[in-house]
Amino acid sequence: MxxxxxxxxxxLLILLLLPNFVSDYILGIFVLIFFYAxxxxxxxxxxxxxxxxxxxxxxxxxxxxxxxxxxxxxxGVTPWIGMWVGGLGAALVGLAIGFLGxxxxxxxxxxxxxxxxxGEIGRLTVLHLKPLGHMMGLFVDFxxxxxxxxxxxxxxxxxxxxxxxxxxxxxxxxxxxxxWGRYFVALREDEDAAESLGxxxxxxxxxxxxxxxxxxxxxxxxxxxxxxxLHPTSVMSMxxxxxxxxxxxIGGLGTPFGPLIGSFLLTPLxxxxxxxxxxxxxxxxxxxxxxxxxxxxxxFFPGGIFAFIKKIVKPILGxxxxx
Amino acid sequence: xxxxxxxxxTTSGFLLGGVYSLIALxxxxxFGVMKVINFAHGAMLVWGMYIAFTLxxxxxxxxFFSFAVSAACLFVLxxxxxxxxxxxxxxxxxxxxxxxxxxxxxxxxxxxxxxxGPDPHSPHTKYSLSTVWxxxxxxxxxxxxxxxxxxxxxxxxxxxxxxxxxxKSIRASADNRIGALIVGAxxxxxxxxxFGVGAACVGAAGSLLVPLMPVSPHTGFPFKxxxxxxxxxxxxxxxxxxxxxxxxxxVAESLGTVFIPSSxxxxxxxxxxxxxxLLRPKGLFGGKG
Numbered sequence: 001m002x003x004x005x006x007x008x009x010x011x012l013l014i015l016l017l018l019p020n021f022v023s024d025y026i027l028g029i030f031v032l033i034f035f036y037a038x039x040x041x042x043x044x045x046x047x048x049x050x051x052x053x054x055x056x057x058x059x060x061x062x063x064x065x066x067x068x069x070x071x072x073x074x075x076g077v078t079p080w081i082g083m084w085v086g087g088l089g090a091a092l093v094g095l096a097i098g099f100l101g102x103x104x105x106x107x108x109x110x111x112x113x114x115x116x117x118x119g120e121i122g123r124l125t126v127l128h129l130k131p132l133g134h135m136m137g138l139f140v141d142f143x144x145x146x147x148x149x150x151x152x153x154x155x156x157x158x159x160x161x162x163x164x165x166x167x168x169x170x171x172x173x174x175x176x177x178x179x180w181g182r183y184f185v186a187l188r189e190d191e192d193a194a195e196s197l198g199x200x201x202x203x204x205x206x207x208x209x210x211x212x213x214x215x216x217x218x219x220x221x222x223x224x225x226x227x228x229x230l231h232p233t234s235v236m237s238m239x240x241x242x243x244x245x246x247x248x249x250i251g252g253l254g255t256p257f258g259p260l261i262g263s264f265l266l267t268p269l270x271x272x273x274x275x276x277x278x279x280x281x282x283x284x285x286x287x288x289x290x291x292x293x294x295x296x297x298x299x300f301f302p303g304g305i306f307a308f309i310k311k312i313v314k315p316i317l318g319x320x321x322x323x
Numbered sequence: 324x325x326x327x328x329x330x331x332x333t334t335s336g337f338l339l340g341g342v343y344s345l346i347a348l349x350x351x352x353x354f355g356v357m358k359v360i361n362f363a364h365g366a367m368l369v370w371g372m373y374i375a376f377t378l379x380x381x382x383x384x385x386x387f388f389s390f391a392v393s394a395a396c397l398f399v400l401x402x403x404x405x406x407x408x409x410x411x412x413x414x415x416x417x418x419x420x421x422x423x424x425x426x427x428x429x430x431x432x433x434x435x436x437x438x439x440g441p442d443p444h445s446p447h448t449k450y451s452l453s454t455v456w457x458x459x460x461x462x463x464x465x466x467x468x469x470x471x472x473x474x475x476x477x478x479x480x481x482x483x484x485x486x487x488x489x490x491k492s493i494r495a496s497a498d499n500r501i502g503a504l505i506v507g508a509x510x511x512x513x514x515x516x517x518f519g520v521g522a523a524c525v526g527a528a529g530s531l532l533v534p535l536m537p538v539s540p541h542t543g544f545p546f547k548x549x550x551x552x553x554x555x556x557x558x559x560x561x562x563x564x565x566x567x568x569x570x571x572x573x574v575a576e577s578l579g580t581v582f583i584p585s586s587x588x589x590x591x592x593x594x595x596x597x598x599x600x601l602l603r604p605k606g607l608f609g610g611k612g
Contacts, residue, residue: 047418053417053418053421055421100597100601104600104601104602104604106600106601106604108417109358109360109417109559110555110600110604112360112417112421113551113555113596113600114597114600116548116551117551117552117593117596117597117600118593118597120548120589120590120593121590121593121594121597124586124587124589124590125587125590127586127587128584128586128587238544238548242425245418245421245422246422246425249418249419249422250422253416253418284433284434284436284437284441284540285433285437287429287430287432287433288429288430288433288434288437290429291425291426291427291428291429291430291433292426292430293426294422294423294425294426294429295408295423295426295427295430297422298412298415298419298422298423298426299408299411299412299423302412302415302416302419
C-alpha cells in the first residue's frame with residue numbers, strides 16, 4: 001500500500017504542476033479526464049462495490065446540473081451552495097429508485113432496466129418543462145467570477161476537477177476500508193450469504209445508491225458550469241450514462257483506481273479521435289473505433305485494466321506487497 | 324371524450340404495435356436463449372431500414388417485398404456478431420456484457436451513419452398517403468400492410484421454432500441450457516442461429532417501417548427502449564408475451580397521446596415497464612421468474 005501512496009503523491013504533484021507546461025487545449029482534455037474519472041468513481045460506489053448495475057446515472061447528473069443552475073439563475077444562489085442542494089435532490093431520487101428496486105428485489109438486468117426507465121422518464125420530463133428550457137435547452141449566462149463558478153480558460157476548472165477526483169478517491173478509499181465498504185463487497189459477492197450472516201442488504205444498498213447519486217449530482221453542477229448549456233439530450237440521455245460507466249468498467253470495477261485508469265485511457269482517445277476524424281470529414285468513425293476498442297477491452301481484459309496491471313506489477317514488487 | 328378519436332388511436336396504435344411485436348420478438352428470443360440483452364437491437368433495426376431503403380432507391384423494389392433481403396442480411400450480421408462477440412461474453416459479469424453490447428451498438432449505428440450519412444431520408448412509396456375507411460375509422464394502408472406482414476413474419480418464426488430441428492434445439496436451449504447440452508445439441512451453432520433469427524426479425528421490422536417514417540442513423544434508439552418495455556411487459560424470453568406486449572404497448576402509447584404530447588408517449592411505456600418490474604417482474608406471460 002505504501003508504494004501506491006507514494007506513487008499517488010508523486011502523480012498528484014505532477015498533476016498540480018502540469019498546467020505550467022501544457023497548452024489550454026491539453027488542459028481541457030485533462031478537465032474531461034478528471035470529470036469522467038470522478039463520475040465513474042461515483043458510479044463505482046454503487047455498481048463496483050455494492051453490486052446493483054445502474055444505467056441511469058445521467059438522471060442524477062441532470063438533477064444536480066439543473067437544480068444548481070436554476071438556483072443560480074433564478075435566485076442568485078452560488079453553485080458552490082447549489083451543488084449540495086442538487087446533491088440532496090439527486091440522493092432523494094436515487095433513494096426512491098433504490099427503495100423501489102431493492103424493496104421489490106430486482107436484480108441484474110431487471111435493475112438495469114429499471115434505472116434505464118427512470119433515466120428516460122427523467123429526460124423526457126425535463127424536455128417538456130418550460131422553466132427548464134423546454135426543447136430549446138437552458139443557456140447559462142456567463143458571469144466570470146469565483147462565486148458564480150464561471151471562469152475564463154481551463155486552468156481554474158482543471159484544479160477544481162482535480163479536487164473532485166482527489167475528493168472521490170478519498171471517499172472511496174475511506175469507504176473501502178470501513179465497515180460499510182466491507183458490507184458492500186459482501187453483498188456484491190453473494191447477497192444471500194451476506195444476509196445470512198446478518199448484513200442488512202436493503203439498508204446497505206440504499207446507503208450505496210444514496211452516496212453514489214449524491215456524488216454524481218455534484219459532478220453535474222461542475223459539468224453545467226463548464227459547458228454553459230444544458231439540454232436533456234446532452235446531459236440526461238442514456239448515452240451520458242454509458243459514457244459514465246465505460247471508464248470504471250474498462251479500468252476495473254470495484255477498485256478505487258479503476259475509474260482513474262479508465263478515464264486516462266479512454267478520454268484522450270475519444271477526444272483525439274473526435275477532433276482528428278472530424279477534421280478529415282469522417283464524422284462518426286471515431287465512435288466506431290471507440291466501440292471496437294470497448295469490445296476488445298471487454299474480450300481481452302474482462303477484469304479491467306487495473307487487474308491486468310496488478311498481475312504484471314506484482315512479480316516485480318514481490319508477492320508479499322499488497323496493492 | 325370523443326369515442327371516434329379513441330377508436331382511431333387504438334387502431335393506429337394496434338397496427339404499429341404489430342411492428343413493435345416483431346422487434347420485441349427478436350429481443351426476447353435472444354434474451355430467452357442467451358440471457359444477454361441485445362443493446363444493438365436499435366442499431367440493427369436501422370440497418371434493416373437502410374438496406375430496404377437502398378434497395379428501393381437502386382432497384383425500385385418496395386420495402387414490403389424487400390424485407391426478406393433485410394432479414395437475410397441481418398441474419399448474417401447477427402450470426403457474425405454472435406460468433407465474434409456475444410459467444411465470448413456469455414459467462415462474463417453482466418456489466419461487462421452490457422459494455423460489450425454497447426460497443427457493438429456504437430459500431431453498427433455509426434457505420435450506418437458513415438455509409439448513409441447523418442441526414443434523415445423520407446422515401447415515398449406510391450401508397451404512402453393512401454387510406455381506407457372502416458366505418459368512421461381511417462386506416463393508413465402502409466400501416467395496415469406493415470402490420471399484416473409483421474404478424475405473418477412472426478408466425479413464420481414461430482413455425483420455424485416449432486417444426487425445424489434447429490428451431491427445436493433453440494427452444495430446448497432456452498428452456499434448459501445444460502439439458503440441451505447433455506442431449507447433444509450443438510449449442511454454439513444453436514446460439515449463433517438464434518441470434519441471427521433475432522436479428523432477422525428486427526431487420527424485417529426495419530424494412531416494414533421504411534414507408535412509415537423517416538430513415539436516419541439514430542431512429543433505432545427509441546424503438547430499442549420501447550422494445551425493452553415490451554419484453555418486460557410480456558415476460559423476458561417469452562415469445563407470445565413479446566407479441567401481445569407489443570400490441571398492448573402500441574395501443575397504450577397511441578391512446579396516451581390523448582392526455583400528453585406525443586413526444587412524451589414513451590413515458591407511458593416506461594411507466595408500464597416500471598410497474599411490471601415492481602409488481603410482476605417475470606412479466607404477464609413469463610413462466611419462470
